[in-house]
Amino acid sequence: MILEQIAQTIVDNTSEIIDYPMIITDEHGNIIGSTDRSRLGSLHIATVDVLRRNRTVSYEPEDVQSLDNVLPGVATPIVLNDKVIGVLGIVGNPDTINKYVQLVKSHVELMFHESFKRETTVLESKTLDTLIQYLLFSDHRHESGPMLEYGRMLGYQFDLDRICIVIELDLPSLHQPGREGSLDKYSFPYFQKELIEQVKHLFVDNRQDIFSLLHLEQMIVLKAVQPHEQEAFIRKTEQRMQRLNQFLQDKHQASASVAVGNMKRGVGGIKESYENAVRVLKIGKSNAQSGRFYHYNDWEITLELLTRELTPAIADKLDGMLGALRRHANYDTLSATFLTYCRCNLNLSETARTLFIHRNSLAYRMDKLAELTGLDLSTFEHCLLLYIAIRGSGADQ
8 A cells, every 4th residue: 555655754754844753554553654663563542543533633641541552642634535544643742733733634645645646647657558568469359449448447538540659769879888878777767767758748748649668669659640730740740859869869879760650540540550650660770761750651661661561472473573683693783773773763874973884884784684674674664663573672671
C-alpha cells in the first residue's frame, strides 16, 4: 500500500519541521511511521478508537496511564479520496499541539495525495505500455471490441484517425567510452527520463495522443490527426524532429531518426501505421538519406516500397530477366550506370557528365545492358522494368 511505503519518510520530514514526535498508523492501528523507530510494527490501541469514531481525539496524561504503547497527545484521521486510510498522532501536551494538528494533517494528506497520484500515473503508464505492445505485436483481429474498451478505461479512444511516429535513438553513439556526452549504465536512466520528457513536450500536444516506450532504442507517439491536417502535420513533425536532434546534439552529441506512418483508423489501424513507419525507417536508414526524417507518403519512399516489396511471382520473373546481366563480370558498373541514367531522366548527355565518362563509353554500356537483358532501353516501359528489377534485387541499396 502507498501509505506503508511513504509513512516513515513523511514522519521524518514533518517531525523536523514541528519539532514534536509523531506516529502514523494504518487502517488497523499498526504503527507504520514513527519518530521512535522502535515502535514500528506495534499496535497503537488509541488510534483504533480514532478510526472507529472518525474524528480528532486528544489524550491527556491521565487518559493514557492505563493504555500500553500510548503517549499523551492528539490523534486525527488521515483521509484520502474521502476514505480514512490511517491515523496521524502527534505526541505532546494537547493544549500546546492542538494548534498544529490541522495544519500537519493537511500537509500529511497532501503528501499522501501526491504520492498516490504519482503511483497511479506510473501504474497507468505501465498498463498503457503493455496494451500498446499487445496492439502492435499480436494478432487481435477479432478483439477490436475489448481493445476499444480497454482504451476507454485508460482515457483514450482507439477508434480515431491516428498516425504513428516512430522515434529511434542512435544508442551505440551514447555508449562510446571517453567520448564527450557518453553515458554509462548509471547515468543512462536519467538521460532516458529526460529524453522521454523532451519527446512528450515536442510531440504530444493532444489529450488523445499516446506515448509509449517500446524498448531502450525506440519509442512511439500515436498522434490523433484530422485528415485535412496531414500536410501541416508532416511539416510540424519534421520541425519537431529537428528540435529533438538539436537537444540530443547539444547534450550528448547523439541523434535520433523519426519515421511517420500512414493515417489509419481503429485498433487495426494503429498496428498498420506502426508497421509502415518501421518499414519507412528501415528504408530511410539503409539509403543513408539526409535529415533523419522519413514519412510514408514521400514519393521516394513509395518508389522504394514498390521495388522492395514485389510479389514473389513478379520478383522471380524479374530476377530471371537479370540472370545474364547479374552473371556478367561488370554487373556492378552496368547496373550503377543504368540507375544513374534513370536519375538523369534518360538523358545520355547528362548521364555521361554525371558519371564523368565519354558519351561513347556510356553508349557501349547501354548497348551491353540491352544485349544482356533483351530490353529496348530507348523506351520508357523497358527502362521501367529494368529499373524495378535492379532495385528489387538490392542493387544500389
